[in-house]
Amino acid sequence: MKNVFKIVIAVLLIIAILVMPVFLTYNSLVAADEAVDSAWSQVENQLQRRMDLIPNLVNTVKGYAAHEEKILTEVTRAREKLMAAGSVTEKAEADKELTTALSRLIAIAENYPELKADANFRQLADELAGTENRIAVSRMDYNNAVQDYNTKIRRFPTVIVAKLFGFEKKDYFKAAENAKETPIVDFNDDSK
Template identity: 45%
Template sequence: MLWFLIILGAIAFVVIGMYNSLVRLRVRADSAWADIDVQLKRRWDLIPNLVETVKGSAGHERETLEAVVEARNRAMSAQGPAEAAAAEGVLAGALGKLFALSEAYPQLRAVEGFTDLQGSLDDLEEGVQNARRYYNAVVRDYNTKTQLFPTNVLARLFGHTGRQFFALGDEGQREGPSVNFS
C-alpha cells in the first residue's frame, strides 16, 4: 500500500510539473506577443509624423501617402499573428514606396525631420524583428510541448492549443522598408 501511494504521488508530481510547464510557456507566448504589439504600436505612432513630413515636400504624391495611411489603419486593426503579419507586410511595402519618393524629391532627404524619422523607423524595425524572433521561439517551444507525449494528453485535456507563428507572407514582404539614403 505504501508503494502504491509513493507511485501515485510521483505520478501526480510529474503531471503537475507538465501542466505548470505548459502554463509557463503559454504565459511567455502571451508576453512575447505583447512585446511585439508594443513595438508595432510605436511604429504605427511614427507613421503619421512621417506622412506629414513627406506631405511638406511631396504632397502631390497623394496616392502613395493614402496607401501608407490605409496600410497603417489595416495593420492597427489586425487580429492575431497571421492577420497582423499580412497587414504588416502590406505596410512595409507601402513604406518602401514612401521612402522611394526621396529619390524623386532630393529636397526631402535634406529635411532634418525626415532623416530623424527615417532613423527612428529603422530602429523600430529592428525592435520588431527581435521581438518577432523571440515570440516565434517561444511559440515553437510551446507548440512542441503541446504535441509531445505525454504532455499532449494534458494539453488537450486542459485546452492548450498550438499558437500561430508571426511570419511574414511572401518573400517580397520579408524585409522591412529600406531606409538607407546613402
C-alpha cells in the same frame, strides 16, 4: 494500527508519484504559453511604435511631396488595417502591406533632395529603421517561443496533459505569400 499507517503512507506516495508529473507538466505548459503571450506583446509594442511614427513621417513628406498623394494614402490605409487586425495572421498580412507602403514612402525621398536634407525627416526615417529592426527581432523571438510551446505540447507524455487541459497549437508570425517579391517603386506612375 501500524500497518494501516504504512498502507496510508504507501498509497499517498503512489498518488504523489503519479500526480506530481501532471502538476509539473501543467506548470511548464503554462510557463510556455505565457512566454508566447509575452513575446507576442513585444511584437505588438513594436508595431505600435511604428504606427505612432507614421503620421509624423507622412506629414513631413506631405510638406515636400504633396503630389505623392497615392503613396501617402496607401501608408495611411495600411496603418489603419494593421491597427484593426486581430489575429496573428491578419497582423502579419497587414504588416506586410504597411512595410511595402513605407518602403515606397521612404523611396520618395530620393526624388526630393530638400526632403532628404530635412532634419525632422532624417530623424523619423532613422527611428523608423530602428523600429523595423526591433520588429524583426520581436517577430523572431515570438516565433521561437511558439516553436518551443508547439514542440512541448506535441511531445509524449506532455501531449496527454496538453490535451487534457486544452493547450492548443499557436500560430507563427508568417510573412505574407508575396513577401518574397521585391516591391516595385515607380515614380513615373501615370495613375497619380
